[in-house]
Amino acid sequence: MEYKSFIGGAWEETSASTPNINPSDTSDILGHAAVSEAADMDRAIDAAHTAAVQWAASTPQQRFDVLDFIANEILARKAELGELLSREEGKTLPEGIGEAARAGQIFKFFAGETLRQTGDHLASVRPGIDVDVTRSPVGVVGLITPWNFPIAIPAWKIAPALAFGNAVVLKPAELVPGCAHALADIISRSGLPEGVFNLVFGRGSKVGPQLIGSNKVNAISFTGSVPTGRGIAAECGQLLKKVQLEMGGKNPMVVLDDADLDIAVDASLNGAFFSTGQRCTASSRLVVTEGIHDKFVAALEEKMTALNVGHALRSDTQIGPVVDANQLQQDLDYVDIAAKEGSKVVGGQRLNRDTEGFFMAPALVTETTNGMRINQEEVFGPVASVIRVKDYDEALAVANDTEFGLSSGICTTSLKHASHFKAHAEAGMVMVNLPTAGVDYHVPFGGTKGSSFGSREQGAYAAEFYTTVKTAYTLP
Numbered sequence: 518m519e520y521k522s523f524i525g526g527a528w529e530e531t532s533a534s535t536p537n538i539n540p541s542d543t544s545d546i547l548g549h550a551a552v553s554e555a556a557d558m559d560r561a562i563d564a565a566h567t568a569a570v571q572w573a574a575s576t577p578q579q580r581f582d583v584l585d586f587i588a589n590e591i592l593a594r595k596a597e598l599g600e601l602l603s604r605e606e607g608k609t610l611p612e613g614i615g616e617a618a619r620a621g622q623i624f625k626f627f628a629g630e631t632l633r634q635t636g637d638h639l640a641s642v643r644p645g646i647d648v649d650v651t652r653s654p655v656g657v658v659g660l661i662t663p664w665n666f667p668i669a670i671p672a673w674k675i676a677p678a679l680a681f682g683n684a685v686v687l688k689p690a691e692l693v694p695g696c697a698h699a700l701a702d703i704i705s706r707s708g709l710p711e712g713v714f715n716l717v718f719g720r721g722s723k724v725g726p727q728l729i730g731s732n733k734v735n736a737i738s739f740t741g742s743v744p745t746g747r748g749i750a751a752e753c754g755q756l757l758k759k760v761q762l763e764m765g766g767k768n769p770m771v772v773l774d775d776a777d778l779d780i781a782v783d784a785s786l787n788g789a790f791f792s793t794g795q796r797c798t799a800s801s802r803l804v805v806t807e808g809i810h811d812k813f814v815a816a817l818e819e820k821m822t823a824l825n826v827g828h829a830l831r832s833d834t835q836i837g838p839v840v841d842a843n844q845l846q847q848d849l850d851y852v853d854i855a856a857k858e859g860s861k862v863v864g865g866q867r868l869n870r871d872t873e874g875f876f877m878a879p880a881l882v883t884e885t886t887n888g889m890r891i892n893q894e895e896v897f898g899p900v901a902s903v904i905r906v907k908d909y910d911e912a913l914a915v916a917n918d919t920e921f922g923l924s925s926g927i928c929t930t931s932l933k934h935a936s937h938f939k940a941h942a943e944a945g946m947v948m949v950n951l952p953t954a955g956v957d958y959h960v961p962f963g964g965t966k967g968s969s970f971g972s973r974e975q976g977a978y979a980a981e982f983y984t985t986v987k988t989a990y991t992l993p
């Protein structure tokens with residue numbers, strides 16, 4: 518399979534290409550992706566810039582029809598797209614199909630949003646004057662997406678961008694071209710005018726600066742690592758360009774003495790290790806009060822070591838491979854760092870399976886303190902650590918003692934503590950008796966502190982980023 522860039526309504530090859538390697542089996546090459554250069558990105562930006570005017574003038578019905586078409590096709594093909602996703606990224610097949618379905622539901626949601634756009638008509642404070650407050654498209658939006666949710670994250674940026682009348686240039690992560698290509702193929706048949714949606718493959722460091730720096734691009738939405746995000750924010754700040762960033766997390770799951778042990782263990786197991794821990798919402802710090810600590814650690818350790826790690830497409834696999842060799846090395850290095858910091862580690866070793874893949878046993882790190890590197894830096898793999906605390910007050914303080922603020926969880930049967938935690942956890946999302954990861958598609962997503970920047974993604978709140986507000990005064 519050749520994954521071509523899609524520029525101005527045409528599929529474009531390049532002389533160079535990069536292989537799409539299955540992390541469960543490195544002998545399985547899914548295809549080759551175009552390696553576009555800065556000049557290709559310029560042409561995509563020009564195409565979007567030209568097409569933006571036409572799409573901004575489209576009716577809600579036209580926008581609905583396009584988004585509904587995309588949604589229906591994704592949902593009808595969720596099994597096939599889910600398999601593609603699992604093959605290129607390494608999520609288990611149920612996780613891959615679930616993510617594909619989520620992408621379809623996101624397009625459904627924003628198809629509905631095209632028909633629900635509102636404005637205000639009000640009286641001026643001055644006599645005889647009317648005031649209208651409406652939302653206009655931003656123009657051309659550049660979307661830069663990571664590898665860990667190869668179809669859902671592009672979907673939750675593309676769908677609102679189109680729903681609110683913007684033209685798009687998507688730059689997906691190099692590791693996962695298959696899902697981006699499949700999505701672009703569906704979009705290319707949706708009735709969207711040429712040039713409104715463009716896909717450019719190529720190294721982020723090569724084509725990214727072009728996208729961010731262009732004066733024809735009005736806004737950038739990015740999900741990925743903290744250093745890349747900070748660089749993009751600095752550049753957009755210089756250019757006074759609208760920017761939205763979703764980056765890392767070091768998400769705490771607080772477990773109190775009064776928690777239901779089964780719920781706490783299952784929520785932690787899911788939040789920490791499912792999707793191989795490669796979620797910015799992963800529960801990487803388990804903050805546990807001393808009365809339940811030993812029981813909790815023993816039960817979690819037992820369930821974690823029983824998890825079946827293997828090829829993402831095997832029906833008995835519960836944890837797929839790590840995405841690539843670099844990420845695997847990073848995960849193993851952090852297990853090493855944790856051990857050298859004096860904590861106790863169970864699991865965390867490289868595993869061999871029938872196929873050559875990036876398999877790693879999930880790791881539980883205990884006897885840690887919150888100041889250790891393992892509790893302050895994002896690992897982005899199947900590694901969680903346990904921090905023992907005295908009581909709820911200390912648990913809350915430890916939970917908040919991080920530069921990140923994406924998702925924060927608590928397992929408790931106490932309404933008082935749950936309510937207090939919801940109010941005082943320094944995070945954009947709070948979960949009670951639920952994993953910190955795994956969110957709904959129709960409500961806002963995003964964090965506080967170093968995790969996010971700009972307005973929220975997803976749900977009706979996405980309008981804030983993908984529109985600009987206009988206030989018009991009329992003397993009739």
Ligand SMILES: NC(=O)C1=CN([C@@H]2O[C@H](COP(=O)(O)OP(=O)(O)OC[C@H]3O[C@@H](n4cnc5c(N)ncnc54)[C@H](OP(=O)(O)O)[C@@H]3O)[C@@H](O)[C@H]2O)C=CC1
Nearest residue numbers: 662663689690691720721722725741742745764765797897
């Ligand atoms: N918050 C999250 O959801 C995610 C966090 N991460 C974290 O980041 C670490 C590294 O992962 P990585 O994939 O390298 O993350 P990056 O932040 O480098 O990549 C995310 C996206 O940004 C692009 N990019 C890279 N450099 C630039 C640039 N200078 N200008 C514009 N775009 C750029 C990448 O393209 P390309 O792929 O071509 O380099 C990719 O599309 C992980 O270990 C994890 O800790 C990673 C993924 C998601």
Ligand SMILES: O=C(O)CCC(=O)C(=O)O
Nearest residue numbers: 795796797798954955956
């Ligand atoms: O937890 C989720 O459902 C979403 C996580 C996510 O968006 C991410 O890891 O980038």
